Amino acid sequence: MNMGGLSGLDDLNEMYESIILDHYRNPRKSEKIENSDFEINVNNPFCGDELFIQLKINEGIVDDLSISGNGCAISQSSGSLLAESIQNLNKDQILILITNVRKMMKDEDISEEDRDSLGDIEALEGVKKFPVRIKCALLGWAGLEDLIKDKMTS
Amino acid sequence: MNMGGLSGLDDLNEMYESIILDHYRNPRKSEKIENSDFEINVNNPFCGDELFIQLKINEGIVDDLSISGNGCAISQSSGSLLAESIQNLNKDQILILITNVRKMMKDEDISEEDRDSLGDIEALEGVKKFPVRIKCALLGWAGLEDLIKDKMTS
Amino acid sequence: MINFDNIRKDFPILDSKVNGQNLIYFDNAATSQKPKKVIDSISDYYTNYNSNVHRGVHTLSMKATDAYEEGRNKVAKLINAPTDCIIWTRNTTESLNLIATSWAINNISEDNNIIITNAEHHSNLVTWQQVSKKTGCELRFLDITDGFNINELKNIFDVNTSLISITHMSNVLGYVIPIEQITELISGTNTKIIVDGAQSVPHMPVDVSDLDIDFLTFSAHKMMGPTGIGVLYGKKELLLDMQPFLFGGDMIIEVSYDDAKWNQLPYKFEAGTPNIADAIATGVAADYLSNIGMENIWNHELELSKYALNKFSSYDKFTVLGDNFSHLRGGVISFIHDKIHPHDIGTFLDQKGIAIRTGHHCAMPLIRSYDTSAAARISFYIYNSIEEIDSFFEALNEVEEYFS
Amino acid sequence: MINFDNIRKDFPILDSKVNGQNLIYFDNAATSQKPKKVIDSISDYYTNYNSNVHRGVHTLSMKATDAYEEGRNKVAKLINAPTDCIIWTRNTTESLNLIATSWAINNISEDNNIIITNAEHHSNLVTWQQVSKKTGCELRFLDITDGFNINELKNIFDVNTSLISITHMSNVLGYVIPIEQITELISGTNTKIIVDGAQSVPHMPVDVSDLDIDFLTFSAHKMMGPTGIGVLYGKKELLLDMQPFLFGGDMIIEVSYDDAKWNQLPYKFEAGTPNIADAIATGVAADYLSNIGMENIWNHELELSKYALNKFSSYDKFTVLGDNFSHLRGGVISFIHDKIHPHDIGTFLDQKGIAIRTGHHCAMPLIRSYDTSAAARISFYIYNSIEEIDSFFEALNEVEEYFS
Ligand SMILES: Cc1ncc(COP(=O)(O)O)c(C=O)c1O
């Protein structure tokens, strides 16, 4: 692969970080679960990205979940990163996490501590340089927010 | 009146020739007639020019007529010139006259003879330089054409 | 302090000669001139980042989309509206028709009535004539020939009034309608109000939140923007409820062979490839106006208007349409002469480089109520001056001499 | 002989760098780039003779009116139509909606049917879904996935078919529909035909008199003209019979407080201040195309298309939508990859300066029939070259490597 010297490709490599491509190729928690408590299907009809999120709640925290879908590397890897991050969290913790993901993606002020709490999700930061793809990166998070706001009790 | 040196006003003076202004101020045959054979009301709603044309026909020729109306100097003087010109003409003669008026206004080829036949109507030629006013000059003629095409037998 | 000389320099056309004379452009109510910035923003778009919007991942498309939406933002700011309540249309006329099609037809029945004034532009008259024919509702007219009077409106307003659609400033009489009196009257009722801002938004501060109106319509070309684009503002809850206007790309979110789901606001009302270049330029125009300040523009024009109305009152044979002094009037003055037809006045003034409008000004029945079918009209903008008005009256004197 | 280098020089944007790379613009089916002449005609209008049209006696207004109508003439000449049968709209979408509102709704009942294909752009699908819902008529689909077949059309066509509305060239599959076979089929019947020329008029000779079609719709922005303006051609006898579309200024000839009379063609369908600048520029675009020659444009694009299709056939994992070789195809090629999402392809190529479109191309149900919800698309114009296609395929190889 010969891409040396192409400045644009640096940005590209930043967006398609190895963590991202890994999650895209090997999505975590993509097996559907049975008897989920809540589920939601979110999609962006314009590009066809879709994610199906299922949650199993026990005593107010996420006990099990699944995220499966179809779409671009960004939406799907972001979904997979999401799946990896919310196990055992309660509603408020998830909402804080979503807020922090949004802050990072929109380049808003975010404390060192909040940023650290993102863990691997930070790999999504490269998407910032591609504003049109931010929607892809946020698809799952927006869906999750709708789902728990409506359904989960805190 | 101080208009020396204003080039545009030469064109203006050509359009508003003294014959035109005279016909505008003293329109000929503007008294309505009774028992006309045909009549037509033509108007240009965009500027409000109107002409009411009445014809009395005897043995295929115009025996009497009247043109009255409301509007700008061009439409009204043109109507008055029209009134002065068609007395005693038959349908074909009028149609030829209308064709010649149109030719003159649209700067098409017109024979010396045809031009001579226009008489005072030639005073309308100055309107040519004001394309937007040609409609005013032709209002009565177009109405007359509609009227006799429909009604007068040749 | 506003520097008028600098403002004039922003408008390349104002430097031109017409029939050998310096152009005096007094036809602003028909369309305004455009500052260089607005003109350049169009070339810049086509030269540097022309692309279709909304559906593209490539750089040009992203740039175009951003600039296009930024145009909407700027217009929203100008009238203090939420951005997603700004719908691009072709012009005021289309904005009004959109309301008729998407709201009125579905919300008005034969028991209802619509109130407009006797001085509306055809677009705000014929549109409601049609709605009245289609729904069977009554079309009522408020006579504002001698000015707006809220008591007269109260006389014809009732519980069945679905809609009051009224010009904010008459394009013939120049009257400014005190919209707040009307919104006070209808507050708490089901009556909706449309403000036709074609002549107000370009010239005075208009704040839709302050005014608390349901709809506002205006055209970019009258506010230093390009031709071919207009705006409809609507209150969000109304827009959300309304049916789409035209059908096609961009206004849908999902389509199958037998059904379609509509897109969110404002796209639900914007079918097909939008007027991208002109939306961008309209934003530039809105900013240009804001930078001068709508208050400043309005005050300048009030001054010109008063000056001209005063001058007119010294003429015997020229009659200004409408009441000259007891009502708030913007920079629009229509006049007729005892004898001389407006067309002849217009042609004469044009030879002196003075551009005025003559005709029925798209308000035929109003003009006819003055027993004429045409009037002459001068209308001002921020770039016009007292000196230009003086030249106009000098020329008017010549008109009288010439045709007498 | 066409000098392609000279043509490229007419388009300032083609010289620009995108992400540090030379722009390769392959998104022409979404919107075309504009030659300098077209861009300049807009600035020229606003800088030198901006004014409202039709109702003015002053010089600027006369100049503007002449240029505006000259734009219409030039477009009429391009498609060999009478000038008064050319109606300005905003875009193809509005042209189609105009026919739906002003003709279809009044001429189609529940006993009738409308035939479209399964590959129509949303504007030529959702519009008729709505007509079907409003009138109760049946909407029938001709499947052209594997190409147009007149016998299949004959199977679903009957005496109750009021309308066939069909794309002249598919914006997804690139197929060119042999319109003359359809006009032959319906000749002598009451069935009307609309040809959606959004993708054909910009790229090939289209002669409405030769084709003997009832309506033709297209957008200026896809034919080197500006955004915000489109065209509807209709046969005169149909247009004369049709109801107006929108109501307001210019489309009326006379208005009283309770009634209005419609203006003559084409003005009956053009309400409000028109898109003057863009009508002028569209005329310039039409002339630009005619000067190159529509045959030349078409042949060049056919060559590019064949070249690219051939190249695609050597790829395992890239699938071109539609039949590659047995049907006449214009310069539009949509493709998908086994694994890599079109969005990712688009973003990657953009980094190489190559602008392609990704998504559903406003033909969602068609795209879904390929078990995907997005495809990538390249589309050509006269200024594109074989070399650009080579660079595209080189980049495509890199895409495969990168995401594998
Ligand atoms: C075949 C076809 N029809 C209609 C349209 C709609 O054109 P517009 O968005 O200019 O209204 C398009 C444009 O994408 C098209 O390709």
Ligand SMILES: Cc1ncc(COP(=O)(O)O)c(C=O)c1O
């Ligand atoms: C008060 C008013 N309403 C509506 C319009 C119509 O505007 P447009 O022709 O831009 O649709 C005008 C313009 O003349 C106007 O002055």
